[in-house]
Amino acid sequence: MQYMLLFHQPATELERTLDDPASADYWESWYAYMSTIYDAGIVTSGHGLQPPATATTVRFRNGQREVFAGPFAETQEMLGGYVIIEVPSLDDALTWAARSPSSSTGSTEVRPVALLEAA
Amino acid sequence: MQYMLLFHQPAGELERTPNDPASADYWETWRAYMSAIYSAGIVTSGNVLQPPSTATTVRFRDGQREVLDGLFAETKEMLGGYLIIDVPSLDEALTWAARSPSSSTGSTEVRPIALLESA
């Protein structure tokens, strides 16, 4: 089955930059996790996202396009990235989710992918 | 540039099933949108997710795995699916976002993808 792992991270964590020496451990932990999960051959696709501050949200009401600066909801933890994995069961997905660095500082949401692909 | 379009939809909408006659219009608008955006040749990947009721959230604290039934945050609108698209600039991404059925009933968030793939 395919699951989406959504990495919800504390907002401050998502502002970390690659070249900040104080963030070296942070990036190392993600690098290690991603290498392991990709090496396991279960990842279908995945992306890291730019920080929530770079988000833009669109609504369409009464024939008008409304554009808002920022993510659709400002919450304590926000989506930092995701992977789609193919594993036999939810338990396997939860095991992989628990190992994610986001589970230690924020949380990782596991959602089954709908049978119908978006296309 | 690559952008993730996150389709945030009202909770009620996400529980719709494909074979419910009352939902025929709903599925038709999504089908029309998806075929338009895929035909434009800009979609890198994307998935529809199972409803929020199928979600499980994982945290890892003090060496303990905590598994919670449901979404990491219950909000009025929830992620129903996403697409990764490749377009020249934010303006094109916003144009595609505005056309999504989720923009008419909920909202569509546009997040740029981090340069480094999560792998």
Add this chain to the structure above:
Amino acid sequence: MHPQHETEAAYQRAAFVARESYGRLVAYLATRWGDLAAAEDALSAAFVAALERWPRTGVPERPESWLLTVARRKLVDSARHAALRDRPEIVAALGDAALDQSAPPPALPDERIRLMLVCAHPAIDAKIRPALILQAVLGLEAKGMASAFLVSAETMTKRLVRAKAKIRAAGLRFEEPTASDMPGRLHALLEAIYAAYFLGREGAVSDGDVHDQLRDEALYLARVVATALPTAAEALGFLALLTFCEARRLAQINTAGAFVPLLEQDAGTWDVALMREGYLLLERAVAQGEIGPFQLEAAIQAAHCYRARSGTVPWGEITLLYQALVTRYPTIGSRVGCAVATAHAEGDPSNGLAMLNAIDPEAVRTYQPFWVALWHLHTMRGDNTQARSCLLRALSLTTHPRLQAYLRTRLRLYDHSAAGEEPGNGAL
């Protein structure tokens, strides 16, 4: 020449170029590089280099070109550096393709409008747009602007950095918006400039050089926009609006330094030349045949200025203009203005009060002009108890010392109203 003179000459020349061309240089670099923050950094570095070099070598014949060449080199170098570290393979693709390496044009094109329109993009938080534009085009520092925008310097800096990071990371394009996007973007830009102007103007009521500078710079930006878009009706209408406001600006403070509301001002002291300029601008705007909110606002101010000639306020016309504004572009501010105008035109506050009461209370809970209007109309009705409580509410929402002082003197009149004075005849 004495070295010290050379140094001074270089500083003066650099300061002159900075004042005249800063925004053009930033716009030129940012529109080509797609990164506002990097363009500003590169330009700062170029100015530093100029101050180091010009005293020794003399000021170059075309200082702008010199600065541009140095700044472009810095941009390419820093990008190459970053690319080498992150992704060696894109270094090859970078280089000259990313930034045109041919000699800078002899006359620097004015692309500040494109820069401003990017800053006014709906993906940028509306709260930061005014400061972002002022910084990008005029180089105003966060520290200097912070107090006028009622935030700490640290917050202001953080918000500006974040907005610029978003411009780069989210892929905003420094191109002219499409024809269908243009009206919305132009309106957002004018609103941002208006916010800066009003912060400056209200601030000026309570003194302060920062505010005066802000007001001047906002006016300057309005002129830049109207010059860059000479057939944009709203850009012209907006400049007309600010010009009418400017014509009356000095009259709002009397010789004793106290605030004087519009209707109590001596119209004979308004600046005739500025009013004439306002009328001409408004005429040009209307001739474009494209009505818009700023033109209507300008027309309302023009009607108020009419008092300088006729001695009376044409409340009937003002009411009609407000009605058009409320119908086409409803905002809380225009609805409040319409209610007051209606009360004056009818010589009876009943309908005006009904219009104020029809506004969602939640939307006006902290909106000071609403409470001033309500105070005024209750006074017209002769209900001193209601009027006084509205005045108190307005006072509690006023932050500027001069306005506070004015409202306090009005409040005091209620406590002596037995003496028969009219406490509430001073609508703002």
